[in-house]
Amino acid sequence: MDLYFSFIVPVYNRPEEITELLESLTHQTYSKDFEVLIVEDGSTLSSQDVVEKYKNSLSISYYQKPNSGPGDSRNYGMTRAKGNYFLIVDSDCMIPPYYLEAVHSALDKDFVHCFGGPDAAHESFGLLQKAINYAMTSVLTTGGIRGNKKALDKFQPRSFNMGISKKAFETVGGFGKIHPGEDPDFTFRIWDKGFDTKLIPEAFVYHKRRIDWNKFFIQVKKFGSVRPILNKWHPKTSKMTYWFPTLFCLGFLVSLIFFAVGISLLLYLYLIYFTLIFIDSLLKNRNLAVALLSLVAVSIQFMGYGYGFLKSTIFLNFSKKQPETLFPNLFFK
Numbered sequence: 325m326d327l328y329f330s331f332i333v334p335v336y337n338r339p340e341e342i343t344e345l346l347e348s349l350t351h352q353t354y355s356k357d358f359e360v361l362i363v364e365d366g367s368t369l370s371s372q373d374v375v376e377k378y379k380n381s382l383s384i385s386y387y388q389k390p391n392s393g394p395g396d397s398r399n400y401g402m403t404r405a406k407g408n409y410f411l412i413v414d415s416d417c418m419i420p421p422y423y424l425e426a427v428h429s430a431l432d433k434d435f436v437h438c439f440g441g442p443d444a445a446h447e448s449f450g451l452l453q454k455a456i457n458y459a460m461t462s463v464l465t466t467g468g469i470r471g472n473k474k475a476l477d478k479f480q481p482r483s484f485n486m487g488i489s490k491k492a493f494e495t496v497g498g499f500g501k502i503h504p505g506e507d508p509d510f511t512f513r514i515w516d517k518g519f520d521t522k523l524i525p526e527a528f529v530y531h532k533r534r535i536d537w538n539k540f541f542i543q544v545k546k547f548g549s550v551r552p553i554l555n556k557w558h559p560k561t562s563k564m565t566y567w568f569p570t571l572f573c574l575g576f577l578v579s580l581i582f583f584a585v586g587i588s589l590l591l592y593l594y595l596i597y598f599t600l601i602f603i604d605s606l607l608k609n610r611n612l613a614v615a616l617l618s619l620v621a622v623s624i625q626f627m628g629y630g631y632g633f634l635k636s637t638i639f640l641n642f643s644k645k646q647p648e649t650l651f652p653n654l655f656f657k
Contacts, residue, residue, distance in 0.1 A: 333360065443528060
């Protein structure tokens with residue numbers, strides 16, 4: 325199959341991020357042509373001037389539309405793309421020079437209609453960004469990649485780094501209105517239509533995640549909140565492991581109660597776990613401050629996701645209302 329790649333990038337009030345993303349795309353070692361579509365999703369801070377600066381170095385198109393969410397903006401871009409394979413990345417990503425070469429090589433060897441790649445922390449990232457990146461990607465936390473080459477389950481691509489063929493997009497119909505959660509929902513519908521997915525480990529991106537502790541808590545709480553909705557929509561994908569953050573937090577509260585009455589074993593188990601987190605982050609990041617901040621990031625991740633998951637599960641099971649009515653902040657109209 326002769327592949328022509330189209331990068332699809334929704335952006336909302338982030339012209340500075342687009343600058344870093346587009347600059348990274350100018351350094352691709354891939355020898356063939358590719359295009360970039362920037363979709364401005366109702367922003368009040370326009371990226372048009374930034375895009376104009378790269379007209380001579382990239383085949384780039386710029387579109388403006390009313391705000392309707394990242395999923396709908398990706399659909400908007402894919403319907404206007406010239407390529408037959410779409411590469412979906414977030415505006416807060418930087419693309420390594422060999423990214424397109426890695427994607428093309430992997431698809432040429434074993435073609436699939438949908439793939440995903442991992443994310444990593446660039447050396448230029450701040451301490452907080454590296455700590456949050458660790459929490460979001462480590463196999464010791466609720467982060468990590470959704471499967472790997474040895475995993476029993478199918479790999480679940482995420483929209484910060486995802487590829488999909490034009491055929492699969494037209495067959496499935498694109499992303500839905502839920503956010504976050506539009507990418508696993510899209511992946512599950514891709515599977516339902518008989519398309520396979522896979523991980524391309526070499527096709528990683530630097531995911532910058534411009535975020536603070538409060539925004540991080542809100543983000544992971546939303547991640548937890550959408551999972552029961554996805555379980556309801558796609559019951560075959562439901563797993564007991566999604567309960568882990570909630571049970572982890574409840575177990576910690578129980579361990580404190582036990583400790584108060586002189587039983588310390590359970591609390592020691594938590595201490596061992598967080599010691600492993602500290603050591604693992606220290607070895608990977610080689611920075612004491614990042615390792616310490618990783619403990620905070622993992623704690624916030626578990627509390628936010630666990631709380632969101634438990635609340636959403638209770639509401640969905642004890643209310644006759646639809647998810648769109650119960651959680652309007654998780655859906656775009």
